[in-house]
Amino acid sequence: MNRELLVQVKSLSKAWAPASSPRERASALLRLLVGVKLERKTTLSDVSLDVFRGESLGIIGSNGAGKSTLLKLITGLLHPTTGSVVVKGKIGALIELGAGFEQERTGRENLYISAALHGIDAHALTELVPEIVAFADIGEYIDQPVKHYSSGMVVRLGFALISALRPDLLITDEVLAVGDESFQRKCIRWIEEYLADGGTLLLVSHSTYHIQKLCKHALWLKDGKVHAYGDVFSVTQDYLAFHERLGRAMSEPAERVVSQNEYRVDSVRINGSSDEKSLLSEPMTQCDVFVVSPDGRPPRLGWGILRADGTAIYGAVSDMHDAKPFEYDEGFKFVIHIDLSSLLPGQYTLRFHAMDPEGLRMYDTVERFITLRGETRELGLVRIPHSWSSGVTNV
Amino acid sequence: MHSSGRSIFNSAMIFAKEELRQRLFDGVLGFSWLFLLPGLQLLVFYFVFVEMFQQRSGVTQNYLVFLALGFWPWLAFSETVLRGTALFLEKSAIAKKVRFSKLGMFFGVSLTTFAFHLVGFVCVLVLFLFFGVVDVSIYWLLLPLLWVLHFLFALCIGLIASIVNVFIRDTTKFVGLVMTLWFFTTPIFYPASALPTATAGLQIFNPIASVVQLNRIIVQGGSLAESILPTIIVIFATSLLAAFVYGRTSVELEEFS
Numbered sequence: 105m106n107r108e109l110l111v112q113v114k115s116l117s118k119a120w121a122p123a124s125s126p127r128e129r130a131s132a133l134l135r136l137l138v139g140v141k142l143e144r145k146t147t148l149s150d151v152s153l154d155v156f157r158g159e160s161l162g163i164i165g166s167n168g169a170g171k172s173t174l175l176k177l178i179t180g181l182l183h184p185t186t187g188s189v190v191v192k193g194k195i196g197a198l199i200e201l202g203a204g205f206e207q208e209r210t211g212r213e214n215l216y217i218s219a220a221l222h223g224i225d226a227h228a229l230t231e232l233v234p235e236i237v238a239f240a241d242i243g244e245y246i247d248q249p250v251k252h253y254s255s256g257m258v259v260r261l262g263f264a265l266i267s268a269l270r271p272d273l274l275i276t277d278e279v280l281a282v283g284d285e286s287f288q289r290k291c292i293r294w295i296e297e298y299l300a301d302g303g304t305l306l307l308v309s310h311s312t313y314h315i316q317k318l319c320k321h322a323l324w325l326k327d328g329k330v331h332a333y334g335d336v337f338s339v340t341q342d343y344l345a346f347h348e349r350l351g352r353a354m355s356e357p358a359e360r361v362v363s364q365n366e367y368r369v370d371s372v373r374i375n376g377s378s379d380e381k382s383l384l385s386e387p388m389t390q391c392d393v394f395v396v397s398p399d400g401r402p403p404r405l406g407w408g409i410l411r412a413d414g415t416a417i418y419g420a421v422s423d424m425h426d427a428k429p430f431e432y433d434e435g436f437k438f439v440i441h442i443d444l445s446s447l448l449p450g451q452y453t454l455r456f457h458a459m460d461p462e463g464l465r466m467y468d469t470v471e472r473f474i475t476l477r478g479e480t481r482e483l484g485l486v487r488i489p490h491s492w493s494s495g496v497t498n499v
Numbered sequence: 500m501h502s503s504g505r506s507i508f509n510s511a512m513i514f515a516k517e518e519l520r521q522r523l524f525d526g527v528l529g530f531s532w533l534f535l536l537p538g539l540q541l542l543v544f545y546f547v548f549v550e551m552f553q554q555r556s557g558v559t560q561n562y563l564v565f566l567a568l569g570f571w572p573w574l575a576f577s578e579t580v581l582r583g584t585a586l587f588l589e590k591s592a593i594a595k596k597v598r599f600s601k602l603g604m605f606f607g608v609s610l611t612t613f614a615f616h617l618v619g620f621v622c623v624l625v626l627f628l629f630f631g632v633v634d635v636s637i638y639w640l641l642l643p644l645l646w647v648l649h650f651l652f653a654l655c656i657g658l659i660a661s662i663v664n665v666f667i668r669d670t671t672k673f674v675g676l677v678m679t680l681w682f683f684t685t686p687i688f689y690p691a692s693a694l695p696t697a698t699a700g701l702q703i704f705n706p707i708a709s710v711v712q713l714n715r716i717i718v719q720g721g722s723l724a725e726s727i728l729p730t731i732i733v734i735f736a737t738s739l740l741a742a743f744v745y746g747r748t749s750v751e752l753e754e755f756s
Contacts (some may be wrong), residue, residue: 123755133666136747180598185751204596220513221597
């Protein structure tokens with residue numbers, strides 16, 4: 105099947121010239137006029153992506169990561185410093201919570217100006233106005249100057265206009281962050297229908313829930329660079345885990361200081377791998393933990409699982425289940441079979457503690473990072489078994 | 500990125516209409532201002548300069564006609580430049596949200612501003628014809644060409660000032676001062692012959708002085724004292740300068756505005 109490439113971004117970079125003081129601006133003008141290059145600070149670096157017709161791409165990232173800059177470059181509001189952007193078809197964009205309305209004009213007048221800038225003539229718009237006004241649902245404010253609107257009302261009108269224009273490519277920047285619940289629902293419902301009809305979406309949002317709900321792919325921008333790009337669940341789960349780790353006081357395990365004369369974890373294998381980080385696509389996991397015993401007595405082992413931000417989820421010690429280790433050349437080997445199916449996809453830390461045979465003291469701690477993959481929009485940490493009783497079919 | 504002829508034309512049309520609407524339909528009297536304003540201004544001039552001060556400044560022809568033929572071209576030039584100076588900054592908020600040709604926008608708004616006073620000028624000529632103080636001649640056919648050159652000069656000066664204003668925000672105030680100086684050093688209220696010899700020689704490099712003089716010669720009769728070649732060279736050089744400044748800075752305007 106031939107897919108139509110709607111947006112092609114190649115090695116895109118944007119660097120801003122410092123322009124904070126009048127002296128810097130004046131200096132910049134002189135430099136431009138005499139053909140001297142301006143010193144610039146890069147905010148977006150080497151971004152490449154393809155968006156085909158009918159696709160939906162969510163763009164996530166912390167504040168200042170370059171999300172809005174990328175959207176502005178794709179929309180044509182900014183010129184790239186290097187690289188290229190090719191967009192085929194009609195773009196409908198709501199950038200930075202607005203559709204470019206004139207403050208002194210009424211909502212209705214602004215509809216005509218904005219529509220004209222989007223290539224819709226006044227006659228065609230007149231037919232669309234009732235639909236737009238109904239969607240925006242701002243009542244008599246439609247004939248009031250936009251300067252009297254709340255930020256939510258501006259977004260309502262902007263989204264209503266863009267939706268009526270039926271663009272080939274819909275670009276929205278945090279539109280779902282403003283506006284009340286009912287308007288958010290209306291927007292989401294409209295976007296779902298738009299996508300079902302073959303529309304193409306670029307959505308910037310801090311809400312990974314909205315990104316997962318509306319997009320098939322996601323792009324994570326970090327410090328102006330593409331940190332991850334691919335399946336929406338994979339990228340958003342990594343993004344959430346990253347922020348959870350940021351919230352954790354120590355994102356990496358403390359440096360191990362273990363004496364040769366103490367019980368210590370020699371090595372850990374997760375599903376046969378000794379890697380520090382493991383990607384798990386199946387919930388059943390086998391952990392082989394090798395513990396060295398200085399006095400030859402069988403030690404005990406504690407294990408636990410934590411969320412990436414350090415929140416403890418579960419922990420157990422071998423003596424709780426009267427588990428005995430296997431002996432091997434240099435010590436003892438514990439084998440733990442862990443069923444992680446209760447956990448929702450995300451990043452977790454498995455922690456292992458070497459303990460004395462009495463189970464009274466912890467001598468050593470080793471951590472391994474695991475990433476659970478899965479496609480779900482469930483919220484939270486663990487999957488709680490539950491069921492629904494369905495009533496009427498139409499609400 | 501926004502340089503296609505079609506996008507320039509579309510933007511020019513949209514912003515020209517919007518400017519026209521602001522100028523004509525936002526007030527109580529609306530569209531009638533287009534005709535009322537020039538008539539009322541002419542009445543004011545008549546009262547102040549002819550009745551009150553009996554001002555003639557060595558002008559042998561009808562002074563009111565002489566004044567109107569100088570004042571309307573100046574008004575068109577001055578307002579186009581002053582309006583243009585603020586434009587890129589004024590429209591920067593919308594330019595950050597919607598894609599359009601900034602050059603088209605600039606052209607559309609400038610043309611509307613200029614045309615507003617051109618219509619006023621035409622109305623004044625019609626009034627003069629009605630009262631029989633001027634006579635139509637074949638030379639009037641040169642007026643459109645003259646006003647096209649006049650607009651080109653105003654457009655280019657405004658474009659340069661508007662670009663500089665994006666980078667140096669004091670430009671609006673500076674342009675206001677320059678316009679005042681320009682106004683008084685251009686023979687509008689007085690004939691060129693009233694200027695000292697040293698200053699009069701410089702007027703050949705002042706295209707507005709030439710435009711004013713040519714308007715008077717075409718409508719009131721008379722002959723050219725100097726060649727208009729330097730004026731054409733100045734207008735041509737200004738156009739090249741505007742193109743150069745725009746070419747060097749156009750992609751940076753979005754960053755600095």
